[in-house]
Amino acid sequence: MTVPPALIVAGPTASGKSALAMALAERLHGTVVNADSMQVYRELRVLTARPTPEEEARVPHRLYGVRPAAEAGSVAWWRNAALAAMEEVRLDGRLPILTGGTGMYFLSLTEGLADIPEPSPAARAEARRLLAELGPVALHARLAASDPATAARLHPEDGQRIARAWEVWRGTGAGLAAWQQRRGPPAPWRFSAVLLDPPRTELRAAIATRFAAMLRAGAADEVRALLALRLDPALPAMRAHGVPELSAWLRGEISLDEAQRRTELVTGQYTKRQATWFRHHALAPPARAHTIRVRIAGSTQFSERFLEEIEQLLSSPG
DSSP states (O other), X not given: OOOOEEEEEEOSTTXXXXXXXXXXXXXXXXXXXXXXXXXXXXXXXXXXXXXXXXXXHHSOEESSSOBOTTSOOOHHHHHHHHHHHHHHHHHTTOEEEEEESOHHHHHHHHTOOBOOOXXXXXXXXXXXXXXXXXXXXXXXXXXXXHOHHHHTTSOTTOHHHHHHHHHHHHHHSSOHHHHXXXXXXXXXXXXXXXXEOOXXXXXXXXXXXXXXXXXXXXXXXXXXXXXXXXXXXXXXXXGSTTHHHHHHHHTTSSOHHHHHHHHHXXXXXXXXXXXXXXXXXXXXXXXXXXXXXXXXXXXXXXXXXXXXXXXXXXXXXX
């Protein structure tokens, strides 16, 4: 049985991967499948830079805006949804092009997913309480004392993932790192990968330009509507870049300029963590992994030679 091909287009936030995925989908008769943990939330079209209705009309898109902000997504949920979407795309005679910046999503497909038992409600409640009381850095220090292998993989200020690691350790008796050593089989697809890795200076400029465009497109109104839902502030959608910062501005606690500065800062810090993750994890089997450094500088045009190189990658034997 022939293993069907799929293409991964990955990179840090604002690196140009969505534009590249669109160009490739048009060229290769593809469907763009979302692999970004924030773009799954329907209430956050502007702040997560989801494809516009015009872009969605140009080529098919899947798994964008499919979850309410009130429901936290997970790697396991995304993997199941992505595999179902990819099979439908294949049956339509199209190429699945997975694009996003959430490394663990890609890893769950290419290397398999650990079957982690669901932690108890008590463990989850404890993790949220400790995160609120201690803050992410102090909780990270506690995690390091109990589960050093997992803590070493987490940024000390990444509260969401630290709390998740704490609830798994408390609720299952084993740390996330230990569970992840027990992965199931990889997805039955022949993955090729393109990783965009722009220079830091260009990435910072792109982040600033993008957030200014988000403000003009109604990002503040989007946050105002999200706040009106009165959701748990620990939910992932409530921690999306720009949501806490614009929330503080809407409450009159900081100026809009300060909200913009803070959003650009945290987004830049996140892209550094993304770049580090991508440097240490293969997006496809090593023989097929392919890293291309692409200038962004506001341009969404890709050279013919560059696109042909990706076509050759897909057609080469695995």
